Amino acid sequence: MKFLNISSPHATRAGNTGNVMRRVILATIPGIIALTYFFGPGHLIQIALATCVALVCEAAVLKLRHKPILFNLMDYSAVLTAVLLALSLPPYAPFWVTIVATSFAIIVAKQLYGGLGQNPFNPAMIGFALVLVSFPVAMTTSWSAPSELLENGISFGQALELIFSSRETIDAYTMATPLDVYKHQVGIETANEILANPIFTDTSSPATATGWIWVNLAFLAGGLFMLFKGLFTWHIPVSLLGTMGLLSLFIGWDSDQYVPLSLHMLAGATMLGAFFIATDPVTASTTPLGKIIYGGGIGILIYVIRTWGSYPDAVAFAVLLMNFAAPFIDQYTQPRTYGHKTATRGLAKKD
Amino acid sequence: MKQIQLHDFNGGIHPNENKIQSTTLEILNANIPEKLILPIAQHIGAPSNPVVKPGDTVLKGQLIAQGEDFVSCNLHAPTSGTIGEISLQPVPHQSNMTATSIEIITDGKDKWLEHSGLENYLNAEPEQLIKLIQQAGITGLGGAGFPTHVKTSIPASKIDTVIINAAECEPYITSDDMLMREHSQEVIRGIEILCHILKPKQCLIGIENNKPQAIEALQQAIDKLESNAYHIQVASIPTKYPSGGEKQLIQILTGQEVPNGGLPADIGVLLQNVGTAHAIYQAIDKGEPLISRITTVTGDACQQPRNYRVLFGTQVKDLLAQANTNLSKVSRLVMGGPMMGITLQDTNTPVVKTTNCLIAASKHELPDPAQEQACIRCGMCTQACPAQLLPQQLYWFSKSSNLEQAKAHNIGDCIECGACSYVCPSNIPLVQYYRFAKGEIRQANADKLKSDGAKKRFDTRTARLEREQAEKDAKRKARSEAAAKKQAEKKAQEAANPTPAADSNTVAEIDIAALQKKLDATKLGIEKSKTKLAEAIASDSDKVEILQGALEKAQTKMKDLALKIAQAKKASKATPEATDPASETDPLIALKEKVLAAKTRMEKAQERLNMAKEQNLDTVDALQMGVDKQKAKLDAAQKTLEEASQ
Numbered sequence: 001m002k003f004l005n006i007s008s009p010h011a012t013r014a015g016n017t018g019n020v021m022r023r024v025i026l027a028t029i030p031g032i033i034a035l036t037y038f039f040g041p042g043h044l045i046q047i048a049l050a051t052c053v054a055l056v057c058e059a060a061v062l063k064l065r066h067k068p069i070l071f072n073l074m075d076y077s078a079v080l081t082a083v084l085l086a087l088s089l090p091p092y093a094p095f096w097v098t099i100v101a102t103s104f105a106i107i108v109a110k111q112l113y114g115g116l117g118q119n120p121f122n123p124a125m126i127g128f129a130l131v132l133v134s135f136p137v138a139m140t141t142s143w144s145a146p147s148e149l150l151e152n153g154i155s156f157g158q159a160l161e162l163i164f165s166s167r168e169t170i171d172a173y174t175m176a177t178p179l180d181v182y183k184h185q186v187g188i189e190t191a192n193e194i195l196a197n198p199i200f201t202d203t204s205s206p207a208t209a210t211g212w213i214w215v216n217l218a219f220l221a222g223g224l225f226m227l228f229k230g231l232f233t234w235h236i237p238v239s240l241l242g243t244m245g246l247l248s249l250f251i252g253w254d255s256d257q258y259v260p261l262s263l264h265m266l267a268g269a270t271m272l273g274a275f276f277i278a279t280d281p282v283t284a285s286t287t288p289l290g291k292i293i294y295g296g297g298i299g300i301l302i303y304v305i306r307t308w309g310s311y312p313d314a315v316a317f318a319v320l321l322m323n324f325a326a327p328f329i330d331q332y333t334q335p336r337t338y339g340h341k342t343a344t345r346g347l348a349k350k351d
Numbered sequence: 352m353k354q355i356q357l358h359d360f361n362g363g364i365h366p367n368e369n370k371i372q373s374t375t376l377e378i379l380n381a382n383i384p385e386k387l388i389l390p391i392a393q394h395i396g397a398p399s400n401p402v403v404k405p406g407d408t409v410l411k412g413q414l415i416a417q418g419e420d421f422v423s424c425n426l427h428a429p430t431s432g433t434i435g436e437i438s439l440q441p442v443p444h445q446s447n448m449t450a451t452s453i454e455i456i457t458d459g460k461d462k463w464l465e466h467s468g469l470e471n472y473l474n475a476e477p478e479q480l481i482k483l484i485q486q487a488g489i490t491g492l493g494g495a496g497f498p499t500h501v502k503t504s505i506p507a508s509k510i511d512t513v514i515i516n517a518a519e520c521e522p523y524i525t526s527d528d529m530l531m532r533e534h535s536q537e538v539i540r541g542i543e544i545l546c547h548i549l550k551p552k553q554c555l556i557g558i559e560n561n562k563p564q565a566i567e568a569l570q571q572a573i574d575k576l577e578s579n580a581y582h583i584q585v586a587s588i589p590t591k592y593p594s595g596g597e598k599q600l601i602q603i604l605t606g607q608e609v610p611n612g613g614l615p616a617d618i619g620v621l622l623q624n625v626g627t628a629h630a631i632y633q634a635i636d637k638g639e640p641l642i643s644r645i646t647t648v649t650g651d652a653c654q655q656p657r658n659y660r661v662l663f664g665t666q667v668k669d670l671l672a673q674a675n676t677n678l679s680k681v682s683r684l685v686m687g688g689p690m691m692g693i694t695l696q697d698t699n700t701p702v703v704k705t706t707n708c709l710i711a712a713s714k715h716e717l718p719d720p721a722q723e724q725a726c727i728r729c730g731m732c733t734q735a736c737p738a739q740l741l742p743q744q745l746y747w748f749s750k751s752s753n754l755e756q757a758k759a760h761n762i763g764d765c766i767e768c769g770a771c772s773y774v775c776p777s778n779i780p781l782v783q784y785y786r787f788a789k790g791e792i793r794q795a796n797a798d799k800l801k802s803d804g805a806k807k808r809f810d811t812r813t814a815r816l817e818r819e820q821a822e823k824d825a826k827r828k829a830r831s832e833a834a835a836k837k838q839a840e841k842k843a844q845e846a847a848n849p850t851p852a853a854d855s856n857t858v859a860e861i862d863i864a865a866l867q868k869k870l871d872a873t874k875l876g877i878e879k880s881k882t883k884l885a886e887a888i889a890s891d892s893d894k895v896e897i898l899q900g901a902l903e904k905a906q907t908k909m910k911d912l913a914l915k916i917a918q919a920k921k922a923s924k925a926t927p928e929a930t931d932p933a934s935e936t937d938p939l940i941a942l943k944e945k946v947l948a949a950k951t952r953m954e955k956a957q958e959r960l961n962m963a964k965e966q967n968l969d970t971v972d973a974l975q976m977g978v979d980k981q982k983a984k985l986d987a988a989q990k991t992l993e994e995a996s997q
């Protein structure tokens with residue numbers, strides 16, 4: 001009789017990486033529902049398209065690298081990247097934008113660096129940034145107008161048509177995002193004048209746009225679910241939202257001059273970024289203190305780029321810039337080990 | 352009684368406890384098996400020395416192996432019987448190794464050696480009590496097996512707090528729980544003895560709150576005490592693995608951390624396992640040495656999990672059989688807990704002093720390890736680590752053998768509790784990676800120590816050689832200076848007493864110089880053959896000695912020859928303007944004769960060599976070569992002489 005010969009520990013918690021990824025995907029569902037409800041079925045089509053592209057690209061590279069294909073696809077990391085990327089893209093971006101972004105995210109940003117766990121940059125954000133700088137027109141004119149502003153909303157067929165073939169009618173369905181509108185009008189108009197724009201359907205102060213509020217609240221709910229399930233710690237989202245909030249309170253308190261706090265928090269990709277993008281463990285800082293610095297850095301960069309940069313939203317660039325810093329932050333924020341008087345800082349000195 | 356302020360430690364996990372199964376029945380005395388296998392090293396420190404020999408009869412409690420070093424431990428016969436063989440047997444170790452063990456063939460009588468305990472330990476000096484603990488062979492029963500007498504020998508003035516570890520945080524294990532439930536008074540008595548030795552200001556029994564019955568039993572036993580001089584208190588702590596780790600329990604109960612590289616005593620704490628306290632009670636009050644312990648036998652393959660009082664040396668197979676274990680259902684046999692225990696391969700392995708649990712686990716409860724996936728740096732391990740390390744960083748450094756960085760990230764502080772591996776969603780065997788890196792670091796340190804020693808020796812030697820050389824040089828310089836001075840004096844003298852100019856015969860002088868050179872070469876040849884001969888001697892027989900003698904003789908002759916040449920040279924110098932041909936040829940003829948004589952001797956040597964050849968000595972070849980070379984040299988010398996004489 002032969003017993004298993006293995007060193008301790010013997011007990012492990014059931015589950016695998018796929019469980020973690022599936023839970024994150026599950027947590028995006030409230031956000032997806034809100035997006036679909038307020039902006040039509042564009043995101044659903046983008047998610048489906050991006051997922052297919054991501055799986056094909058992942059499988060192809062795995063085959064080239066002689067890695068087990070099904071075993072690695074089952075970790076759901078490619079699917080998660082595709083979902084997060086599709087949620088970041090404008091709902092009616094042409095299909096080739098999605099394909100370029102997704103394939104670049106998977107092949108270059110993820111697999112060329114060595115696959116899951118080895119990529120220094122958030123693949124979804126790399127894909128997003130690539131198409132944002134390469135196809136600015138397609139990326140800024142494809143945001144949907146809120147359904148309630150359209151007579152009949154956007155049907156599934158119309159959405160397919162907008163994405164895959166005719167883009168002649170696109171102007172009828174799309175509109176700049178609230179952040180974009182506010183940012184470009186604030187120089188010439190007062191807050192009340194800007195809020196007269198139909199996109200700010202909720203005309204009561206503070207300035208917000210109903211659809212975006214619900215979308216952000218839905219992502220916040222998904223994020224809290226993940227926090228509760230222990231998929232990440234509070235450090236990054238709290239520090240990210242905290243720094244953004246403080247900056248917009250101290251700098252942007254005058255809504256006649258700057259985008260107000262409410263819009264920063266509840267418009268654009270703020271909650272998606274804070275809970276789903278910035279918390280990507282592979283590319284984030286891993287120490288408790290490091291996570292606070294990392295999240296705070298993203299918060300500051302988002303605010304700086306939104307306020308003084310040329311892009312209306314800034315989650316992708318802010319996250320990518322802090323990805324650069326994450327390994328360095330980790331080295332200098334090691335926790336103090338049990339029994340040690342001080343924490344080690346930095347790398348070991350080479351002899 | 353004042354409330355104990357509890358503290359939390361970083362991280363920790365809540366694995367399935369699986370403790371209920373083995374606590375439904377009371378502790379049962381395990382059967383006395385036919386034979387017991389007692390390894391002589393069941394503790395930390397030097398192995399004990401057997402004091403019995405095969406065939407001896409022993410009584411229960413009789414000393415069979417003595418711990419001779421201070422950090423070592425006595426071993427006693429767990430029952431009466433006859434000593435079988437003392438040989439290598441499988442022992443509980445991850446590597447499935449064997450070690451020297453004493454076999455006892457039991458006689459079933461279980462007859463005690465006469466023994467008695469102290470009437471009142473309070474009348475005894477701490478030193479006497481420690482001596483008795485040492486004689487009883489008590490080691491820590493929690494896991495590491497550190498000899499208790501060593502631990503209790505620290506000066507009592509250093510200890511403020513004695514902590515009794517009754518946390519029993521690992522899943523499955525219930526041996527301490529059941530011991531406390533059933534023998535709470537004896538446990539408290541043991542703790543009192545311990546306190547009498549160490550004189551602490553307070554004594555805390557740390558016990559996880561998942562053992563309410565044990566807590567209740569202990570509390571009742573404490574309440575019954577006439578005087579609680581050492582403030583023994585039960586501290587119920589939250590259930591969280593690894594709260595029973597020494598460092599973690601100290602942190603929970605005192606809020607202090609054991610300094611890195613230090614001992615609990617450095618912060619005035621001494622920690623003992625609750626089972627050890629019971630063993631101390633048995634040794635002091637009853638005079639019984641440590642010969643058995645309570646072991647939990649559990650697992651899905653075990654039909655009736657329960658706790659047994661097991662004699663040391665009982666083979667696992669006997670215990671499993673008594674517990675009605677379905678061996679075919681066992682996929683993993685674990686000794687210890689599921690977090691830090693070791694797997695056994697051989698059911699002949701005996702129960703030893705540190706065996707607190709046996710888990711006959713089915714494939715269902717402890718499945719085969721899942722395939723390792725990529726680390727996604729999720730940081731769940733960091734959240735679980737009780738040592739506040741960064742396990743995922745240690746993993747990358749260990750995997751890439753980046754030992755410098757692993758050390759900088761304090762891999763040495765890892766207590767291998769397994770919490771990180773437990774929570775890892777990617778099923779990475781993290782602890783195994785750390786064990787690898789720790790092993791590499793240990794090896795590198797050992798290698799460095801070795802090479803540092805070698806370097807030191809080399810440096811010392813070089814320094815010595817340099818010093819000797821310098822001394823030699825200084826001597827030589829002094830000598831040459833003295834010689835130069837003499838020379839100068841001589842010259843000065845010569846200058847003072849001028850002699851007629853000595854126009855030497857340059858042609859003759861050159862000839863003589865050439866001759867001398869040749870003969871020097873011949874001498875060298877002889878020496879060479881001599882070394883060859885020496886080699887031959889080293890390798891073989893005494894017959895060679897004769898040859899050596901002959902060659903040495905030839906060598907002396909050659910030296911004489913050289914001397915003669917030198918004399919001739921002197922003579923030629925002393926006879927300036929010796930244009931007379933006779934004066935030129937005469938020494939040459941003499942030389943020629945000498946060379947011929949040497950040649951004959953060489954021929955004699957050759958003869959001896961031939962004799963050696965006949966006797967078939969395998970060194971003949973070397974000799975032959977030497978002699979040949981010598982002969983050639985002589986021939987050459989002869990030729991030169993002939994040339995010179997023309």
